[in-house]
Structures are given as structure tokens and as C-alpha cells.
Amino acid sequence: MKNSFLLxxxxxxxxxxxxxxxxxxxxxxxxxxxGGAGTILKKNMTDExxxxxxxxxxxxxxxxxxxxxxxxxxxxxxxxxxxVMEESPLFNAGKGAxxxxxxxxxxxxxxxxxxxxxxxxxxxxxxxxxxIELAIKIMTDSEHVMLSGEGASTFxxxxxxxxxxxxxFYTENRFQSLQKIIEQEKTQLDHDDKKANxxxxxxxxxxxxxxGCVALDKNGNIAAGTSTGGMTNKRWxxxxxxxxxxxGTYANNNTCGVSSTGWGEYFIRSQVAYDISAQMxxxxxxxxxxxxxxxxxxxxxxxxxxxxVALDKNGNMSFEFNTEGMYRASMDEKGELIIKIYKx
Numbered sequence: 001m002k003n004s005f006l007l008x009x010x011x012x013x014x015x016x017x018x019x020x021x022x023x024x025x026x027x028x029x030x031x032x033x034x035g036g037a038g039t040i041l042k043k044n045m046t047d048e049x050x051x052x053x054x055x056x057x058x059x060x061x062x063x064x065x066x067x068x069x070x071x072x073x074x075x076x077x078x079x080x081x082x083x084v085m086e087e088s089p090l091f092n093a094g095k096g097a098x099x100x101x102x103x104x105x106x107x108x109x110x111x112x113x114x115x116x117x118x119x120x121x122x123x124x125x126x127x128x129x130x131x132i133e134l135a136i137k138i139m140t141d142s143e144h145v146m147l148s149g150e151g152a153s154t155f156x157x158x159x160x161x162x163x164x165x166x167x168x169f170y171t172e173n174r175f176q177s178l179q180k181i182i183e184q185e186k187t188q189l190d191h192d193d194k195k196a197n198x199x200x201x202x203x204x205x206x207x208x209x210x211x212g213c214v215a216l217d218k219n220g221n222i223a224a225g226t227s228t229g230g231m232t233n234k235r236w237x238x239x240x241x242x243x244x245x246x247x248g249t250y251a252n253n254n255t256c257g258v259s260s261t262g263w264g265e266y267f268i269r270s271q272v273a274y275d276i277s278a279q280m281x282x283x284x285x286x287x288x289x290x291x292x293x294x295x296x297x298x299x300x301x302x303x304x305x306x307x308x309v310a311l312d313k314n315g316n317m318s319f320e321f322n323t324e325g326m327y328r329a330s331m332d333e334k335g336e337l338i339i340k341i342y343k344x
Contacts, residue, residue, distance in 0.1 A: 027315025029068040031077060031215045032330040033061050035091050037261045037307040040325025042342050053090060054339050057329040060084035064215055065331040074215040074223035075113060075136065082109075082132040082225050085211040089171045091327075093211045094131065097169050097229025099178040105169035107229055108243040110146075111135040114222030114251035121146040121243040126169075127153055129162040132227045135243070137161060146243060174232075181233045210242055212259025214251070214311040222313060224249050224257035224273075231264070240264025246274035253313055255280040256287055261326070262299075262306010270299055276310060287312040291320035 035057060042050075064081035068074070086094025097105040109131035110121035120139025123146065128134050134156050138147055147155055157163060210228040217223075226249045228242040241247035241264035248264070250273035251257035258273035267273075272294055279290040291310050299306070300322050307321020309328060319328045319340070329339040 025314045027216065027333045029216055029218050030311055030315045030317060030330070030332045031061055031064045031068060031081065031213065032309045032311050032317045032319070033057065033064075033081060033085075033213045033328065034211065034259060034261050034307070034309045034319075035085060035327030036210045037305075037321045037323045037326035039323060040327070040341055045341070050341065053327055053341060056085065056088050056090055057327060057339050058337065060213075061329045061331055061337070064213060065335070068215060068217050069333075069335075071218055073219075074217040074221050075111075077215040077217065078111065078213045078223045078225040079132060079136055081213045081215070082211055082227050083130050086130055086132060086227055089173075091211050092174075092229045093227040094129070094229075095169060096171055096174065098174050098232040100230070101178075101182070101233045101235045103175075103178065105166065105229060106234070106237075107131040107169075107227070108239060109135040109225070109227040110243045110245055110249040111139060111225040112223065112245055112249050112251040112257070113139065114224070114253040114257055117252065119145050119245045119249075121245060121249075122152045123148040123239045123243045124237055125149065125152045125156070126166045127163050128156045129164045129168065132225050134161055135225065135227075145245065148239075149237075169229075177232055210261040212249070212261060212309060214257035214259055214309055216257070216311055216313070216315055220253060220313065222251045222253050222257040222311065224251040224259050226259045226261075228261075241267035241272070244268055246271045248273060250274045250277055252277050252281075256290075256310050256312040258291075258308050258310045260306065260308045262321075262323075263304050266299060266302055266304025267306065270294070270302060270304065272299060272308065276308065280312070287316045287318050288320075291318040295320040295322055 060081050064077035067077040085091050089096040106124045108123045112119040118139050120135040122134045212226040214224045226242045247268045248260045255277040275294050276290045279285045307326045310318045317330050325342045
């Protein structure tokens with residue numbers, strides 16, 4: 001009997017030690033971003049285009065890193081970082097948004113605060129310069145989680161957000177992409193590498209530009225945000241995963257923060273972002289174990305493509321994707337910068 005009690009005690013002790021080892025904080029603050037995932041091959045990328053993407057990723061993440069280093073909040077870091085990418089025509093978010101079948105730009109975004117589990121999201125807006133800012137404002141200044149269309153624009157105006165003429169989002173290459181797709185009577189789906197790419201002749205992929213960010217600040221608070229223009233030639237007010245809490249974005253101080261990019265319909269059905277957090281909370285998996293299972297196993301088996309960037313409460317970071325590439329970058333508390341595009 002004594003031996004039995006001893007074995008039980010020893011087992012509990014070992015489990016406790018294992019749990020403690022996983023709880024070690026490796027970064028007091030950190031930040032991780034993505035600019036979309038898809039069939040991104042080096043052989044199809046010009047040196048100039050590759051340099052442009054890397055430069056913009058570096059610019060964006062350093063904005064957020066500086067905020068965190070100076071004691072700013074994860075919310076501010078996510079906001080300012082994503083805004084840099086929203087204002088760049090390189091990404092399918094904000095200024096570089098793709099066109100709908102009707103020839104308009106309809107923007108989606110979401111944000112979640114890991115401390116309070118509060119969240120805000122917006123879908124289908126056409127005249128708000130920064131959708132991610134609107135998502136945060138919906139979280140902080142309304143009783144709702146998601147607003148859409150004209151109502152969301154009215155709310156933005158009432159709250160003093162910067163409004164723009166819809167022509168602000170026009171870029172010639174995105175418009176020409178729509179024309180070519182309409183000519184072929186096809187609907188481009190997120191990251192479907194079986195379809196020809198019309199956004200950039202140097203990269204064979206249908207969409208790769210959704211942007212996202214996850215940040216951990218010095219107070220231990222995690223925030224996550226995602227912003228996108230959706231899918232080229234989309235109809236009927238289609239909404240993907242980007243503005244869906246639990247699919248495109250999720251944050252919880254007890255586990256992690258996640259921002260997704262990929263074939264939205266599959267991410268919605270899989271609740272990708274929340275599933276990663278749930279595996280960490282209920283199955284006690286590490287961040288890497290959870291992201292790998294969700295993306296490489298569950299999402300892939302369902303037929304979905306794309307990836308996530310994720311950051312846990314201890315500063316561990318994960319890039320996980322099942323495509324040929326993902327625009328991504330990270331910075332830890334030491335200022336170590338990692339920028340990558342292709343699959344390793």
C-alpha cells in the first residue's frame with residue numbers, strides 16, 4: 001500500500017514538474033505578424049518584389065515592437081502594426097483590397113483582447129480607412145461584437161474615425177485581376193493553388209494578402225487582430241473567416257493569441273483560432289503542438305489551406321501553414337527579427 005501511495009505521489013510530482021517547465025516565460029513581450037499564405041514560390045518571385053514585401057513586413061513589425069518595448073499595450077501594438085499593412089497596396093487589406101463582382105471593395109476585420117475576452121469585428125465596409133481601428137472601436141465603444149455594411153460605417157462616422165471615398169481603395173492591378181476573372185467566369189477562392197493568379201504574374205496563387213498580428217505586452221496581456229479585403233469576385237456579401245472571432249482571430253491571456261489566413265470557409269467550419277487555444281487549455285498542449293495539429297492535421301484533412309501566426313502567454317511563437325509560403329515576421333524581447341516568405 002505504501003508503495004502504491006509513493007508511486008502516485010511520484011507521478012503527480014513528475015506531472016507537476018512537466019507543467020512547470022511548460023510555464024517558463026521566455027519573453028516578457030513579443031510580436032508576430034503575417035501578410036497572407038498561399039502558393040508563394042521563390043522561382044516565381046522577382047528580387048524587387050521579394051525585397052518590397054520584406055521591407056514592408058519589417059516596417060510594420062518594428063512599429064509594434066517599439067510600442068511594446070516602451071511599455072505600450074498589446075492593443076496599440078496590434079492596431080498600429082496592422083495599419084501599416086492596411087495602407088500598403090502589397091497586401092489584400094485596406095489600400096490593397098481586392099474587388100468584388102460588383103467592382104467594389106468590401107473590407108473585413110476583427111480584434112480580440114486576451115485579458116477581458118472582449119472582441120470587436122466589422123464586415124463589408126467600403127469607406128472606413130482602417131477596418132482594424134473600427135473593429136477595436138466596436139469592442140470598446142459599443143455593446144456589440146460585430147457590425148456590418150452601412151451600419152458599421154455610420155458607427156465609424158459617429159465615433160470620429162477617418163472616412164474615405166471608396167476610390168481610395170482602388171489599385172489598378174487588383175481591378176485588372178477582377179476583369180480577367182470575370183472574363184473566365186470563375187470565382188477566385190482564398191489560397192486555391194489550382195487556379196491561376198491574376199494579382200501578380202510573378203506568383204501563382206489566387207489570394208495571399210490577408211494581414212494579421214498577435215502581440216504580448218509587458219503586463220502579460222495578449223491581443224490579436226486580422227484585416228482583409230476578402231476574395232476577388234466575391235458575391236452576395238460573402239464573408240470569410242477574418243472577421244469571425246474564433247476562426248480568423250482569437251486571444252486569451254491563459255493560453256495564446258492567434259491570427260489566421262487562408263481559405264475562409266474551412267477556417268470558419270474548423271474554428272481554427274479557438275481550437276488552438278482550446279487544445280492548450282483542455283489538453284495541455286504546447287503552442288507548437290496545438291498549431292501543428294490544427295493546421296497540418298485537422299484543417300488539411302478537411303481540405304482547407306492556409307496558416308496561422310500564434311503567440312502564447314509565455315512569449316513562445318509559432319508560424320504554422322500548409323501552403324508553399326506565408327509572408328511572416330516576428331520579434332522577441334531581445335529585438336531578434338525574423339522575416340520569412342517561403343516554406344522551409
